[in-house]
Amino acid sequence: MRLFEGTEFDRPPTCDQCGDLEQDCQCPPLPPERIPPEKQILRIQAEKRKKGKIVTVIRDADELDLSDLKVKLKNACGAGGTIKDATIEIQGDHVERIRRLLEEVGYRVK
Ligand SMILES: [Zn+2]
Secondary structure, three states, rough: OOOOOHHHHHOOOOOOOOOOOOOOOOOOOOOOOOOOOHEEEEEEEEOOOOOHHHHEEEOOOOOHHHHHHHHHHHHHOOOOOEEEEEEEEEEEEOHHHHHHHHHHHOEEOO
């Protein structure tokens, strides 16, 4: 006799969305869950690049937030920005402005 035989735990797994057995389910996969900003701790740092150019680098943001954040920060700073190796780079030194903006939308900033 199996451990849960005859109990409700013995039922085969069903889909949370359609209720069909998982083996019959045709639902599209759920989008990946986003981590809320208040659960993320971001690091911001101004760094010097080639030819003495300064960029503000934002690290440790969840990958799913990167493109939204980049757009927000670019607009707020009126500067160019790129995503590189899961970090966001904004042209120029905007550490204080970006720190305030990130905290306003709920991120924690180190
Ligand atoms: Zn389903």
